[in-house]
Amino acid sequence: MKVINVVGARPNFMKMAPIIEAMDARRDHFRHVLVHTGQHYDERMSRAFFDDLGMPKPDIDLEIGSGSHAEQTGKIMIEFERVCRQEAPDLVVVVGDVNSTLACTVTAKKLGIRVAHVEAGLRSRDMSMPEEINRLCTDVLCDYLFTTDALASENLRNEGIAEGRIHFVGNVMIDTLMKHRALAERRELIGSWGLRPGEYATLTLHRPSNVDDPQVFRGILDALAEIARDLPIVFPIHPRTRKMAQEFGFAGYFSDGSPVRNIWLTEPLGYLDFLHLNMNARLVLTDSGGLQEETTVLGVPCITLRHNTERPITCMQGTNQLAGNQPSEILDAAKRVLRGDWQGGRIPEKWDGRAAERIVEALAALP
Ligand code: UD1
Secondary structure (H helix, E strand, C coil): CEEEEEECCHHHHHHHHHHHHHHHCCCCCCEEEEEECCCCCCHHHCHHHHHHHCCCCCCEECCCCCCCHHHHHHHHHHHHHHHHHHHCCCEEEEECCCHHHHHHHHHHHHCCCEEEEEEECCCCCCCCCHHHHHHHHHHHHCCEEEECCHHHHHHHHHCCCCHHHEEECCCHHHHHHHHHHHHHHCCCHHHHCCCCCCCCEEEECCCHHHHCCHHHHHHHHHHHHHHCCCCCEEEECCHHHHHHHHHHCCHHHCCECCCECCEEEECCCCHHHHHHHHHCCCEEEECCCHHHHHHHHHCCCEEECCCCCCCCHHHHCCCEEECCCCHHHHHHHHHHHHCCCCCCCCCCCCCCCCHHHHHHHHHHCCC
């Protein structure tokens, strides 16, 4: 079976790495080509992850870069169509919910190529999120839908998707976490800043709903500055967040090199350093999707700065709680963590490091 595996943006790389490894273990059955759309292109948003995860270099890089949603999606479709015609794969594998996921799915399906979606069925029910539109459109088109939990499988059934297309396999991102955990433990990043395990918080922030509106963004920063009076906050900043902060004149909150108001700003970190940071944090504040799952497995309290989540299992079984993006809600959640008033958690079913193997077994059994 000839497969094109697609990656595009940072959260794709750690999902695809174990799938490539599992396909390599079945060389008798799979020949695969890795296509990078180039949606993310900075060294720290892309290449650093290939190095940390030991992933092969992409065979083909479409070098699409940034743009409006339509521009980015359209450019990927044009270039990916050319690649599909040239490579003539039997199957395309896409992961996650970024623009590259949707663009490559639509393109392949229109050429009559089968497509598998890894991390299918997640729903936030929030149509103002570009990712929710990508998830819905991708799932309706894909032939094989690999889900991380039973709730995601149920979402697909409720949308009328036939049982035969749905495969509950577990979480490939957790495969990667488990494989790299010991290595990440040995990093020395936090010590080099004079911080100690359990005595700081980690923050990530990049959703348009949090950083595109100056009032909302400022409110979040004020709440963070308040939390940081008790607990230093380490903030690896996403390029779009840095761009918005500069545009809104929030320089007073940010300074590279030395902390401002106990907030330690860094460039985006590689996979191992970031895992090291999170596994040792007292708590994590985030609007990311994947980090809600990683903190659940690490057993670290996660305060999600959103009103909804496409990953409700992390709230039901894990250490995640939704706090929204109002300063009082964020402060209240942080205080509860600090006084020990937070739920513990357990690891969801099949988040056991073997999801990619299950996916590859299922694909190998296809007619
Ligand atoms: C994308 C995904 C989002 C994911 C996030 C993780 C979509 C719709 N969004 O959002 O689901 O959570 O990645 O990072 O696919 N930029 C750089 N360097 C880069 C990449 C981006 O400077 O390597 C800057 C550019 O100014 C760009 C902006 O970030 O305009 C936004 O990048 P884009 O890829 O459009 O979306 P993200 O916000 O990163």
